[in-house]
Amino acid sequence: MRIAVEELDVTLSGRTVVSGVHLVAEDGEIAGLIGPNGSGKSTVLRTVYRYLRPHAGRVLIGDTDIRSLTAAETARRVAALPQERGSDFELSVRAVVAMGRTPYKRAFAGEDRADVDIVATALARVGMAGAGARRFSTLSGGERQRVLLARALAQDPKVLVLDEPTNHLDVRHQVELLALLREQRRTTLLSLHDLNAAASLCDRLHVLHEGAVVASGTPREVLTPELLAEVFGVRAAVVEHPLTGDPLIAFDHRGVADAGAGSDAAVVPQARPFP
Template structure:
């Protein structure tokens, strides 16, 4: 399902934090948002899963303004893994993942066989098939991250919205998560700090800087030494990954460069 964000502006505490944002993710495409801290990535994502209401512009999911849909229908279309996790759940892992089935249930309706199968498949997909009985509150940060991703997958959405999904994950689970997202080929919009992960995973990148999109295109088109210097303030060379052929960013860790204030 196609996502299109049109002329988005979000105002928080009287200040415009993103403005004029236009970006797309085509059906089945993985679109990444990258940019420095405070550039507006999370704010944009929060409008897609309706946590924030835009001051102007709109978010179209399959051609429909997401704010015009009933809450249950919106939740059947879009599932999110946000950065804000809320308080600890005093529930089992399986119960947390089963919460993803809520948009499909009538009030007070119980779980059926189809729900049970979907929950089991979601847990297996994140490597937690045998952990359903464990308490969510007793898990490590990385394990919690995978449980919440399983909950989003159990929602069986047409669109996934993920805000820094590799946070708290060790290298192995980062690689497994990126492989899982690639295999799903579900329309996905996500933010990532790891530019090499973004270059490997994403079909399309949108670079945000000071609340505006300053570049869009394939990773190879977008991730240039000039952009990395201007937006991120780093010296880097972009070479070909020896195993995958993807763009690979080799950073110069000996010093940063001044961040440009005239990025266009």
């Protein structure tokens, strides 16, 4: 299902945090939001999953304004993995994941066979199949992250909204998570700090800077040395990944970009540019 953010303005405590944001994830597409800290990525995502109410603009799920839906209708369409992780659940892992089935249940209705199977499948997909009886509060940060992703998958949404989903995950589980998202081909809108992960995973990138979208397109179109210097303030070359052929960003860790030196300051001459 297509998701579109149209001319979004969000004001918090009297301050405009995002302004005129327009972005889209087409049906089955993975769209990434990238940008420096404070650029508005989380604010946009919180508006998409209705944690925040926009000052202006709207969010469309298909052709429907998300604000016209009930909470339960929204939850059957959109599942979110926010940055704010629950850490004090005195519930079992399985019970936390089973919460994802709530939008489909009548009040006081118990689980049926389908619910049991869906929860088990979700736990298996995130590598937590044997952890159902453990207390959520005893898990590591990475384990909690995977359990909350399993809860979102158990919700069986049309759209996934993920805010920094690779936080707290070790390298193996980061790779597995990205592979899982790619395999699903479920419409996904997510923010990522890891630009190489974004280049590998996303069909489309939207770059936010100071509350506005400054670039949109495929990773090859968006991730240029010039943009990396201007938006992120880093010197980098964009080369071809030797294993996957995706854009690979090689950062110069010896110093930041000189914004006044022109676009050549962002290029590392020895690197083979991405075709």
